Amino acid sequence: MARSWSVSDLETWDAAIREVVAGMNLDCYPQEFEVCDHEQMLGLMAYSGMPSHYPHWSFGKSFEQQKTFYDYGVSGLPYEMVINSNPCLGYLMRDNSLLLQVLTIAHVYGHNDFFKNNFTFGFTQAARVIEQFKAHANRIRGYTEDPSIGRTAVERVLDAAHALAFQCERNPGIRKLSREEQVEEAIRRSRPKLDAFQSIHRRPGVQTPDLQRQPLEPEEDLLGLVRDHNPRLHDWERDILDIVRQRMRYFLPQIETKIMNEGWACYTHRYIMNRIDLPQDMRMEFLVRHNQVVRPIQGQINPYHLGLAIWDDIARRDGADEEVHLLPPTEAMFQSREVDRDVSFLRRFLTPELMRKLDLFEYKTGRGGDVVVSKVSDEDSWRQVKETLIRNTGMNSVPVIKVVDTDYRSNRHLLMRHYFDGRELQLEYAERTLRYVYDLWQRPVHLETRLDGTGRLLGFDGDSFSVRTAMD
Amino acid sequence: MGATIRPYSPAESLHSDRSAGDRARHREKIREALRENIADVIAEQAIIGRSGDTIIKIPIRGIKEYRFVYGDNTPGVGEGDGDTQEGDVLARGNKPGQGQQGVGGNLPGQDYYETDVSLEEVIELMFEDLELPDLEQKALRQVLAQRTTRRRGYKHVGVRVHMDKVRTAKSRIRRKLAREHARRAESEPPPPPSGNDNRLEERFPYHREDLRFRRRIPDEALESNAVVFCLMDTSGSMDTMKKYLARSFFFLLYHFVRSRYDQVDVVFVAHDTTAREVSEEEFFAKGESGGTMISSGYQKLLEIIEERYHPSLWNVYAFHCSDGDNFPQDNETAIRLARELCQVCNLFGFGEIKPDGASDWGSGSLLSEFEAIEEPNFRALGINGRDEIWPCFKEFLSREEA
Numbered sequence: 001m002a003r004s005w006s007v008s009d010l011e012t013w014d015a016a017i018r019e020v021v022a023g024m025n026l027d028c029y030p031q032e033f034e035v036c037d038h039e040q041m042l043g044l045m046a047y048s049g050m051p052s053h054y055p056h057w058s059f060g061k062s063f064e065q066q067k068t069f070y071d072y073g074v075s076g077l078p079y080e081m082v083i084n085s086n087p088c089l090g091y092l093m094r095d096n097s098l099l100l101q102v103l104t105i106a107h108v109y110g111h112n113d114f115f116k117n118n119f120t121f122g123f124t125q126a127a128r129v130i131e132q133f134k135a136h137a138n139r140i141r142g143y144t145e146d147p148s149i150g151r152t153a154v155e156r157v158l159d160a161a162h163a164l165a166f167q168c169e170r171n172p173g174i175r176k177l178s179r180e181e182q183v184e185e186a187i188r189r190s191r192p193k194l195d196a197f198q199s200i201h202r203r204p205g206v207q208t209p210d211l212q213r214q215p216l217e218p219e220e221d222l223l224g225l226v227r228d229h230n231p232r233l234h235d236w237e238r239d240i241l242d243i244v245r246q247r248m249r250y251f252l253p254q255i256e257t258k259i260m261n262e263g264w265a266c267y268t269h270r271y272i273m274n275r276i277d278l279p280q281d282m283r284m285e286f287l288v289r290h291n292q293v294v295r296p297i298q299g300q301i302n303p304y305h306l307g308l309a310i311w312d313d314i315a316r317r318d319g320a321d322e323e324v325h326l327l328p329p330t331e332a333m334f335q336s337r338e339v340d341r342d343v344s345f346l347r348r349f350l351t352p353e354l355m356r357k358l359d360l361f362e363y364k365t366g367r368g369g370d371v372v373v374s375k376v377s378d379e380d381s382w383r384q385v386k387e388t389l390i391r392n393t394g395m396n397s398v399p400v401i402k403v404v405d406t407d408y409r410s411n412r413h414l415l416m417r418h419y420f421d422g423r424e425l426q427l428e429y430a431e432r433t434l435r436y437v438y439d440l441w442q443r444p445v446h447l448e449t450r451l452d453g454t455g456r457l458l459g460f461d462g463d464s465f466s467v468r469t470a471m472d
Numbered sequence: 473m474g475a476t477i478r479p480y481s482p483a484e485s486l487h488s489d490r491s492a493g494d495r496a497r498h499r500e501k502i503r504e505a506l507r508e509n510i511a512d513v514i515a516e517q518a519i520i521g522r523s524g525d526t527i528i529k530i531p532i533r534g535i536k537e538y539r540f541v542y543g544d545n546t547p548g549v550g551e552g553d554g555d556t557q558e559g560d561v562l563a564r565g566n567k568p569g570q571g572q573q574g575v576g577g578n579l580p581g582q583d584y585y586e587t588d589v590s591l592e593e594v595i596e597l598m599f600e601d602l603e604l605p606d607l608e609q610k611a612l613r614q615v616l617a618q619r620t621t622r623r624r625g626y627k628h629v630g631v632r633v634h635m636d637k638v639r640t641a642k643s644r645i646r647r648k649l650a651r652e653h654a655r656r657a658e659s660e661p662p663p664p665p666s667g668n669d670n671r672l673e674e675r676f677p678y679h680r681e682d683l684r685f686r687r688r689i690p691d692e693a694l695e696s697n698a699v700v701f702c703l704m705d706t707s708g709s710m711d712t713m714k715k716y717l718a719r720s721f722f723f724l725l726y727h728f729v730r731s732r733y734d735q736v737d738v739v740f741v742a743h744d745t746t747a748r749e750v751s752e753e754e755f756f757a758k759g760e761s762g763g764t765m766i767s768s769g770y771q772k773l774l775e776i777i778e779e780r781y782h783p784s785l786w787n788v789y790a791f792h793c794s795d796g797d798n799f800p801q802d803n804e805t806a807i808r809l810a811r812e813l814c815q816v817c818n819l820f821g822f823g824e825i826k827p828d829g830a831s832d833w834g835s836g837s838l839l840s841e842f843e844a845i846e847e848p849n850f851r852a853l854g855i856n857g858r859d860e861i862w863p864c865f866k867e868f869l870s871r872e873e874a
Contacts, residue, residue: 010477014475374547418540
C-alpha cells in the first residue's frame with residue numbers, strides 16, 4: 001500500500017507536538033504509539049483496545065457489528081484508539097493520511113493528560129492495567145481448559161456477570177464503610193436525637209437495629225456481594241466475578257467522563273494543530289477533519305462537540321480577547337479536568353446561554369412511537385432539559401439497584417431494590433437479568449420496583465418469573 | 473523524550489486475529505438461534521422458489537445481552553439545528569439515535585442482524601435430523617450415497633501430502649545396499665574416505681526413483697434406488713394461499729431430497745380432473761383450473777410406478793398436497809387407489825391444506841375419509857397455515873416415527 005508517510009515523519013511531528021504539549025503545561029504519562037491496520041483496529045475495538053483480554057462471545061458479536069458497519073460504510077473507523085495505561089498506549093491506523101496521524105497524536109496527548117490527572121482515573125492503577133488484563137485472560141482461559149470446568153460453565157458465569165457488571169460501585173471516590181463502621185453507624189442512628197426539651201417530651205421508643213442483617217446498608221456492588229455472600233460458589237466462579245468486576249471498575253471512569261475527556265482532547269489537538277507549523281494542504285485537511293469530529297449531530301449528543309463547547313466557554317470566561325483556539329488551557333480548566341466528572345462538569349459549567357446556543361432540547365416518545373420535542377432550552381424549561389441531560393449522562397443512564405437483604409424471608413432469598421427516579425425498568429430485560437442474578441445467587445431472587453405507577457415485586461425462583469404487587 | 477512509535481509489522485497482524493474464537497462462538501450462538509427460528513424463516517415467503525446457491529438475508533434477532541435498563545418511555549436530550557420548537561416531531565414510529573454510545577450506553581435498541589446465509593446452509597440446518605424413512609435395500613443398488621477415497625497400493629509419482637516417508641526411506645536403503653553389492657561383485661575398491669574424517673560416510677542422496685506415494689482409489693458407498701413423487705392438486709379451488717402452502721411444502725421436500733441424496737429421482741405430477749407429469753418449473757409455477765379428481769393423480773402415479781419404478785427395484789415415496797376438496801363421487805376410488813399406492817410405496821404422505829379462514833362450504837375433508845386407510849406407511853396430516861409447514865414436514869420425515 002502506498003503511504004505518504006514514514007515512521008520518521010511521525011517522529012518529527014511528534015517532537016514538534018511534544019514541544020507544544022510542554023508549553024501548555026500538560027502533564028502526561030510516557031507515550032507509546034503502535035501502527036496497525038484496519039483489521040487489527042476492528043479487533044482492538046471489540047476488546048476496548050486492550051492488547052490482551054479474556055475471551056467471550058459478546059466481543060465476537062461486537063466485532064461483527066463493527067465490521068458490518070465498516071464494510072457497509074455506515075461508520076468509519078475511529079482515528080484514535082487510546083488506552084488508559086502507564087505508559088499510555090495509542091494506536092495509529094496504517095492507511096490514514098499523514099495529517100490524520102498528526103491529528104491523532106495531538107488528540108491522544110489530550111487523553112493522556114486527562115487519564116493521568118482526572119481524579120476518577122486515580123483508581124485504575126494505570127501502570128499495571130495491561131499486565132492485569134493479561135493475567136485475567138490467562139486465568140479465564142485456564143478455567144476454560146480445565147476439564148473439570150470447561151467452556152460452557154465459564155460462559156454461564158461470564159454471561160451472568162456481564163449482565164450485572166453495571167450494577168457496581170458508582171463513585172470509587174466515596175470510601176466504603178467497613179462492617180464495624182457500618183455497625184457503629186447503625187447504632188448511632190438508632191439512638192434518640194438530642195432533645196433540649198426531653199424533660200417535657202415523651203421519650204421516643206428505642207428501636208434496636210438488626211445488626212445481623214447482611215448487608216447492613218444497601219449494597220450497589222452486586223458482583224462483589226454475590227462473591228462474598230453466596231457460600232455455594234466455587235473459587236473459580238468467585239474469581240471470574242471479581243475479574244469482571246475489576247474490568248468494570250477500570251472502564252467506569254471512561255463512561256463517567258466521556259464528554260469532558262473527549263472535549264479536553266479536542267481542545268488540546270486544536271491548540272496544538274494551530275501552534276505547529278502545518279503546510280497549507282495539511283492545514284486545509286485539518287480544518288475539514290476537525291469539523292467532522294466536533295460537528296453537532298442533530299437529535300443526539302455528540303460528546304466531542306458538547307465537551308469542546310463547554311471547555312471553550314470556560315476558557316472564554318477568564319481568557320483574554322484572544323481567539324479561543326489559540327488559548328492554552330486556563331487555570332480554571334486545569335482545575336476542572338482534575339476534580340470533575342461529566343455529571344458535575346455539566347452541572348457546574350453548562351449555562352443556559354450555552355444550552356440555547358447549542359439548541360439543546362428534550363425529546364419524549366409519544367404514544368404512537370413518535371419522538372416529539374417536549375422541552376427546549378428557553379427561560380422556563382432549560383433547567384429540566386439540563387436535568388434530563390444529566391440523568392442520561394454516564395452511569396446515570398443505568399438504573400440504581402441495590403441489594404437490601406441476602407436472607408430475605410429468612411430463606412437466603414436475595415432482595416434487591418430499584419431506586420425509582422421516575423424512569424421505569426424495561427420489563428423483558430429486567431426478567432432476563434433476574435434470571436442471571438439467580439444463576440449466580442442460586443436461590444430465589446426478588447426485585448422491588450415500580451411499573452405503571454404501582455410498586456411491584458419481581459421475582460424469579462428458578463422455574464418461573466412472577467410480578468406481584470408490592471406489600472408496602 | 474519523544475514518544476515511542478512502533479512501526480506496523482505485518483507478521484503481527486497475521487496471527488493477531490484473536491477475535492476468531494469469540495466470533496466463532498458468536499456464530500454458533502446465532503446458528504442455534506437460527507435453528508430455533510427456522511419455522512419462522514420458512515414462513516417468510518422469501519425463500520420459496522429460489523435456487524440453492526442464492527444468498528438470502530435472514531433477519532434474526534441478535535443475541536441480546538440483557539442487563540437492567542430503563543424502558544423506552546424515558547426522555548432524552550439532543551442537539552438541534554438552532555430553531556427547534558416544542559412539539560417538533562423528530563422521528564415517526566422509531567427512535568432517533570440513542571444518545572451517547574459510550575460503554576454505559578442507553579437503551580439497547582432491538583438489534584436485528586441480517587445474516588447472509590446461503591439457502592443451502594439453511595436447508596442443511598433444517599434437515600440435519602431428517603431422512604427418507606424406511607429406505608430398504610432393493611435389488612439394484614445404484615444410488616450413490618457417499619463418495620470418498622481409500623488407500624490401495626503405492627506408486628512412484630504423486631502429490632507431496634501422499635508421500636509415504638517410511639517406504640521412500642526403505643527404497644533408498646535398498647538401492648544403496650544394491651549398489652554396494654554391485655561394487656563388491658565387480659571388486660571395485662570402496663571410494664577413499666573424503667577429507668580427514670574417516671567416519672564420514674559417502675553421501676548417498678535420495679533419488680527421484682526412491683519416492684513412494686500412497687495410491688488412493690475412489691470408494692463409493694451405494695444406497696438403494698429411490699424416487700420421490702410430488703403430487704399437487706392444481707384445481708380451481710386451490711387459491712393463492714393454498715398453492716403457496718403446497719408449494720412451500722414441496723419446495724422443502726425437493727431441496728431436502730436434493731441435498732441429502734445425490735441421485736434420487738424426483739417426479740412431479742400435477743392434477744385437477746386429469747393428471748400429467750410436469751417439469752420442475754411448471755410444477756412450481758403452474759396456474760390452476762378445473763375441478764378435482766384426486767383419483768386421477770393416484771392413477772397416474774400408479775402408472776408411472778408400473779412403467780419406470782418397479783417397487784422391487786425402487787424405494788418409492790409419494791407425497792400429495794390437496795385442499796381435500798374432491799368430487800364426492802370420486803372419494804371411493806381415491807381411497808381404493810391410495811391403498812394400492814400404499815402397497816407399492818415405502819411411504820405415502822397426504823397433506824390436506826386448509827388455511828385458517830378458508831371457507832369449508834361444500835368441501836369435504838379427505839382427512840376424515842382417509843381415516844379408513846390403515847396401512848402403517850400411510851400418513852395424513854392437515855396443514856392450516858404457514859407455521860405448520862415445517863412441523864408437518866418434520867412429522868412426515870422424522871426418523872423416530874419411521
